[in-house]
Amino acid sequence: MRERLFLLLILVLSGILLSFATQSISISYDEANIFFNGNGFIHYLAVYSTQFLGQNDFALRLPFILFHLASIVLLYKIGKLFLKKRVDRIISIAIYALLPGVNGVALLVNNGIIVIFFSLLFTYLYLKEYKVASHLVLIVCLFIDNSFAIFYIALFAYAIMKRKTDLLILTLILFSASMYLYGFDTGGKPKGYFVDTLGVYAIVFSPLLFLYFVYAMYRILIKEEKNLLWYISFFSLVVSLLLSLRQRLLLEDFAPFVVLSVPLMVKVFFNSYRVRLPAFRKLHTFFFITVLVFLVANTMLSFFHKPLYAFMNEPSKHFAINYDIAKELADALKSKGITKVMMKDDKMALRLKFYQIERGGNYKLSLQKEIEEGYEQINITYYGKVVKTFYLYSFK
Known part of the structure; x- marks a missing residue:
């Protein structure tokens, strides 16, 4: 019961914070273009919401906030499958709810939070061995967004390594279908976007947490058991970094899959933390607190960004x-x-x-x-x- 109360508290606080943020920002051109000229899933989500609640910022963004809250619940349920301690599961969803990149896609009219939700839904159903339902979700994903092509690549690699023949065949078919329907631009000359891509990932996670994400992926690669979440996050990261050597990427095509790694990072950290005697945990404690402080600061900065204008000589360069x-x-x-x-x-x-x-x-x-x-x-x-x-x- 206490664990569920913490989950509810995180959901309520996240919902309140995002609802407040809807009143402090305006619709962007890209969002307005989707709203008035789009024809995809997110267009109809936004349009139907405003028809029901009125044409205002809260109604425009409410569907995406609700998908975000549902994603937190799914991540919590996934965490229960391999995070044994209650505190680990609560910390996992709290960190996820604080990620600047996740809050960004939850607040804006874009496909990012929809991609995260369906990725988590498939992962949960598959890990719970609801094979038919999980495969149906994968098929539905094909018609939601072209970025699921990366998801299919990661699942294909997982299927090969774990000898899951049915998943291997299905992801190969779906990846081919995605390429046929949407294509995937891999052209262009090398222009040095690798560093830019790392910078965007650092913004998605916050810089220190991104460094730990890279460490956790590497540690699992060489020392620990590699589960489904690791394959999704690791291969999304690797593919995006490789492609960024040749072209500028839309990070919303990759970042939604990488943030699913939060429970893995929590598991790696506490495995290392708990094998040490209390007297030798000071460095880990300091690192954890430092990362958390920077994470909270980055997130609050994204929500309460307008005071920064007062300190800028060129307001046109403000990130928001x-x-x-x-x-x-x-x-x-x-x-x-x-x-x-x-x-x-x-x-x-x-x-x-x-x-x-x-x-x-x-x-x-x-x-x-x-x-x-x-x-x-x-x-x-x-x-x-x-x-x-x-x-x-x-x-x-």
Whole structure:
């Protein structure tokens, strides 16, 4: 009962934090493009949610938050299969819930959290030996997202090593089908994106935790039993790093599979920690606390990012600039009774459309002064710092 209460507490806190974050960011251009012009699974998720709850940021992001919470439950159930101690399982899901990359895909309109959920669903069903159900999930994955091609490669390697003939045949067929339906670009000349890829992984995990992830994968490779989660995480990492030698990758194609390794990292750490006498655990304790502090700091920074604008000379270089401004600009226009505006910036126009600011009318919005008189200046300000300035012209 105590363990379930901790699980519930993590779910509640994660849900509250993500729900709060929906009110502090604006829809990005990529999200608006999916919402208005998409035709995939996540498009219909977002559209149906806003039709039911109203066209607002919370309704837009709610389906992805719910998938995130369901993923935490699945990871907890998977952890129960090979993490013997209750504290290990709780720490595992707590770390997962704190990962900056996981919170990012849980908050934004993208396929990442859907991929994580179905990967975990297959893993749980397969480990519980629900063979038919797990195979059906794999087939469904083919029609959800092209990134599952990497998942099929990892499962194919697992099937070869563990001599799982049925899984081997199925993943080979599904991988071939994925290549036929979506393709996979491996062209291009070497351009040195390997370091960039490592940097993105460090952001997904937080830098220190990523280093430990690499260590844990290596330690399991040479010393410990390699289970299904290891094959998924390890081969996703290796394939992404190899491909990054030739081209810039979309990390959402790989990162969702790598973060499934959290229970493995917890297991490796506590196996090493508990074989030592208490007097020789100080270094491990220090490392654990340091990693946790940096993890929490990185996560909180991603949620409470707006105060950083106050310390930046060039706000346009803020890491979250693409997820800010639009909502505040729409509110400023509505406060003036404006619901239609002409502008050259197609991307901002599509973002404003979500907030019921259409194109047209008797007003023009510009980032530049077009004439010296007859305009109204709209400043988007965070914590006393002007982040963006717009010029509003009236043609009445």
